[in-house]
Amino acid sequence: MTEKLRVSPAVGKESSKSMPGIAGTGGAAGSAAPRATPSASGLKAGFSDDNAQFNYFVDFLQKYGEVPHFKYDISERLTVRVVDSAGKPVANAKMSASAGGKVLASGLTYSDGTWRLYPAALGTKADRFDVRAEFGRMSARLEVPRDGNRLVELRLQGQRTVPAPVPLDVLFVMDTTGSMGEEIERLKSTIEIIYANLAELKPRPLVRFGLVLYKDRGDEYITEIVPFTKDLEAFQAMLEPVDADGGGDGPEDLESALDDAVNKMDWNKDGLRLAFIVTDAEAHLDYNREYTYIDAANDARARAIKLHTIGTGGLPLEGEYLLRQVAQLTDSKYIFLTYGEGGEAEGGKEGSVSHHSGSNFQTDKLEAIIIRFVREEVANLSDTPLTTGEDYFSAQKIDDETRDQTLDKLFADAIGNLADYSTYLVTAETPCAVLPVSTSDQGLGPTAEYFGERLSMASAEARRWKTVERKDLQKILAELELQLSGLADEGSAAKVGQLLGADVLVAATLYKRADRYEIFLRLVRVSTAEVLAVSRAKLALDLGL
Numbered sequence: 001m002t003e004k005l006r007v008s009p010a011v012g013k014e015s016s017k018s019m020p021g022i023a024g025t026g027g028a029a030g031s032a033a034p035r036a037t038p039s040a041s042g043l044k045a046g047f048s049d050d051n052a053q054f055n056y057f058v059d060f061l062q063k064y065g066e067v068p069h070f071k072y073d074i075s076e077r078l079t080v081r082v083v084d085s086a087g088k089p090v091a092n093a094k095m096s097a098s099a100g101g102k103v104l105a106s107g108l109t110y111s112d113g114t115w116r117l118y119p120a121a122l123g124t125k126a127d128r129f130d131v132r133a134e135f136g137r138m139s140a141r142l143e144v145p146r147d148g149n150r151l152v153e154l155r156l157q158g159q160r161t162v163p164a165p166v167p168l169d170v171l172f173v174m175d176t177t178g179s180m181g182e183e184i185e186r187l188k189s190t191i192e193i194i195y196a197n198l199a200e201l202k203p204r205p206l207v208r209f210g211l212v213l214y215k216d217r218g219d220e221y222i223t224e225i226v227p228f229t230k231d232l233e234a235f236q237a238m239l240e241p242v243d244a245d246g247g248g249d250g251p252e253d254l255e256s257a258l259d260d261a262v263n264k265m266d267w268n269k270d271g272l273r274l275a276f277i278v279t280d281a282e283a284h285l286d287y288n289r290e291y292t293y294i295d296a297a298n299d300a301r302a303r304a305i306k307l308h309t310i311g312t313g314g315l316p317l318e319g320e321y322l323l324r325q326v327a328q329l330t331d332s333k334y335i336f337l338t339y340g341e342g343g344e345a346e347g348g349k350e351g352s353v354s355h356h357s358g359s360n361f362q363t364d365k366l367e368a369i370i371i372r373f374v375r376e377e378v379a380n381l382s383d384t385p386l387t388t389g390e391d392y393f394s395a396q397k398i399d400d401e402t403r404d405q406t407l408d409k410l411f412a413d414a415i416g417n418l419a420d421y422s423t424y425l426v427t428a429e430t431p432c433a434v435l436p437v438s439t440s441d442q443g444l445g446p447t448a449e450y451f452g453e454r455l456s457m458a459s460a461e462a463r464r465w466k467t468v469e470r471k472d473l474q475k476i477l478a479e480l481e482l483q484l485s486g487l488a489d490e491g492s493a494a495k496v497g498q499l500l501g502a503d504v505l506v507a508a509t510l511y512k513r514a515d516r517y518e519i520f521l522r523l524v525r526v527s528t529a530e531v532l533a534v535s536r537a538k539l540a541l542d543l544g545l
């Protein structure tokens with residue numbers, strides 16, 4: 001699970017003006033606030049994957065929708081994953097979605113074979129879509145119901161081909177106004193390290209670097225472009241004179257930079273295309289440009305260009321909102337940098353409940369996070385997918401808490417994780433049934449019942465959905481000729497959820513290992529029996545009965 005929103009001091013601040021055509025209200029005018037003096041040296045980076053935590057991100061957009069932004073309704077999302085006959089993801093497949101004979105959307109798949117469709121944003125009333133994929137001489141089509149599974153697979157009859165070497169374009173879009181000196185110097189000092197790491201990846205890529213520099217109107221320049229080059233020394237020579245100056249009014253002309261990044265760079269046609277946008281300021285949305293940052297993000301998505309966004313220290317909420325929209329639309333990450341400030345997870349004694357994740361990390365090296373994300377893209381084209389480690393919650397008994405308190409904390413975190421990472425929009429009004437914890441071990445019956453009670457209580461208290469009563473559960477199980485152990489099957493659980501009047505349900509299965517209990521929790525959509533999200537919990541044995 002990746003890092004959640006880092007709320008800036010701008011949250012809740014009154015605004016002083018509105019911008020025609022822009023959702024939300026404008027921020028206060030005047031000079032940008034000075035950056036706080038770092039409490040320690042070095043950049044520390046973490047990230048949010050708002051496509052993974054999709055339901056959380058939809059809520060984030062609504063919760064902070066008062067900031068200036070352009071709307072693009074992502075609340076309804078269909079994901080098509082294109083694979084070859086061996087099940088390997090196919091990058092750069094040509095995609096289209098039609099309804100009533102009219103093409104509604106088209107584009108290329110990313111390196112993991114995915115392509116996303118947002119029906120609500122397209123304004124269509126169609127209830128199903130004709131989705132087609134083409135790759136070389138191979139093609140396939142699939143009728144995708146609008147209210148069906150959120151993720152569907154489209155399989156081509158043949159094996160994918162991967163160019164050798166793999167073209168890999170990495171673009172840096174740099175805010176070069178006065179407060180960005182540290183980030184610019186960091187890139188200068190580490191570009192050789194980045195290049196050396198990328199050049200040794202498997203399959204071996206042909207690396208090209210490019211630059212789009214930007215400031216604001218009235219500065220030395222608005223944008224400057226350094227074309228892609230595979231010559232590292234030539235790129236370093238172009239990067240060396242770049243310095244930080246200008247700006248002064250807070251917002252910068254990021255939209256012009258995104259226009260250049262997407263439309264004026266000579267991107268490769270059959271490889272990987274990634275950009276890293278680095279800024280500490282929101283965008284000027286009052287310039288009334290016809291080509292907006294949403295247009296740039298959608299055009300990048302159609303061309304399978306990933307726009308990772310990096311918000312550095314001092315970035316206000318107005319900037320974070322926009323950067324996260326851009327990153328989410330292009331299947332990318334929102335990266336946040338701090339300057340050595342102590343985090344809430346630093347220090348203090350060990351607690352009873354912890355979250356362990358192979359994909360959520362912080363590093364004191366910006367270049368490390370860039371290398372990691374590029375490595376993930378290249379790994380999708382290899383025969384050895386990249387592993388990122390387990391994601392799970394753990395709980396242990398401590399003297400300061402009762403057993404019930406520890407379990408309540410554990411299940412509250414697990415419920416929150418299920419809700420945040422749901423691929424289907426779940427709101428506080430969505431009917432949800434929390435089924436009893438199932439187990440195939442009859443000796444675990446009392447412990448499973450106890451864990452189920454705590455899980456049900458945590459679900460009701462979290463208020464992430466509307467918990468439905470299950471008073472007729474035993475009757476329903478009898479009618480379906482099911483035992484509690486049968487609820488481990490998504491199809492059977494969905495039938496129970498339907499009879500309980502639920503739209504989604506939480507199903508959990510308990511196992512006992514040599515030194516611990518393990519519980520697998522799934523959020524299941526009742527109408528399709530599709531698993532929307534999963535959580536895993538590891539519990540000390542003394543937390544059971």
